[in-house]
Amino acid sequence: MLKLYQFEACPYCEKVRLLLDYQQRPYEKVDVTPGWGQWELWQKSGQTQVPVLQDGDELIPDSTAIALYLDATCTDRPLLPTAPEQRGLCFALEDWADTALIPNGRTVTLAALVQHPNFRLAALPETTPDWAKAMVGAWPGELASLLSSSLGIVRPAPVKSAHLALQQALQALCLMLEQQAYLLGEQPTLADFAVAGASMMLKVPESQYVNLPAGLCDRGIPGLADDVNYQPFFDWRDRLYKDYRQPRDGIE
Ligand SMILES: N[C@@H](CCC(=O)N[C@@H](CS)C(=O)NCC(=O)O)C(=O)O
Known part of the structure; x- marks a missing residue:
């Protein structure tokens, strides 16, 4: 196997x-x-x-x-189109997913995590007294951003430009999918699976395909995952999962 x-x-x-x-x-x-x-x-x-x-x-x-x-x-289910132009586009889209969507997705995810009270609490040593935990849990997100920026964990300018690049990418993907079932036509290719996999960080798929805490399903980066303009993309992505991805081990 x-x-x-x-x-x-x-x-x-x-x-x-x-x-x-x-x-x-x-x-x-x-x-x-x-x-x-x-x-x-x-x-x-x-x-x-x-x-x-x-x-x-x-x-x-x-x-x-x-x-x-x-x-x-596996010749029954090819991943690459045969026509040269489509094949070239497929490689280009896969590379875009690997080198733009994923790194930008990582940047915005890290910034969102750092600002989240649960993440801040999880980062504390076990010996932290309750009063200190309560204070950290009550920090506003802006304060966490300021602290993480001054410690060099995440900086506002790269986070802002990653967020903008992802908005543009989601807009482009919605346009590409408006008239066709998949990014390169009526059959799924490597380009679709590369983009869908990369989008896991922007919004976790709606069912538990990936072995992550169940509470994360269908949740994602504010301003991307919850923007109705990008809903057609996430609907498409969730349909792709329903059609082709197997539920994770042990989950029906
Ligand atoms: N070009 C590689 C990139 C793989 C990659 O960056 N993997 C990360 C995890 S998401 C990794 O293994 N990081 C650990 C390291 O770089 O030591 C691919 O497409 O497989």
Whole structure:
């Protein structure tokens, strides 16, 4: 059976899980422990990043290389269009998802987390007295932003430009999907699964496909996940999940 070395919350891994489910290929997930597990992964694969797919003795790191491998080894459900122009567009959209949507998504997610009272509380040592926890829980988000910015954790200017870039991206995606079922026409391709996987950070899918706390389902970044202008994109994304993604282990 195929093995996927992964982090559950990694959008590149989510792209690969979507591709495997679309092709209906059974696989076993191997959760890599950050740090020590990555050292073990380096010994196996010569690099430390996830996802890595194992097929027998063959180890394939990198989500794009994995997509090419899956496309070459399952002819019933191709991931890449055959016409050169469409194929080129498919690679370009996948690369946009990997190099723009995911890094911008990470930036805005980190900023939203830092401002969230639960996250601030979780970051405190266990020995923190209750009165101090109550004070931290009551901090306004603006104060958390100011503190995290002065500590260099998140800075307002890059967060603002990542947010703007994501608004423009969601607008572009809504336009692309207005007249057709998928980004490149009437069949799903790698481009759709790359974009859908990347969007996991902007708004968690409505059902529990990904092994994250259930309370996060259908929740996301304020100003992106809850803006009605981008609803057609998230409706499309949730439909793609319903049609092709398998529910996570143990969940009906
Ligand atoms: N180009 C890679 C990027 C993968 C990547 O950035 N993975 C992150 C997790 S989301 C990772 O393994 N980070 C750990 C590290 O860089 O050490 C791909 O498409 O698979």
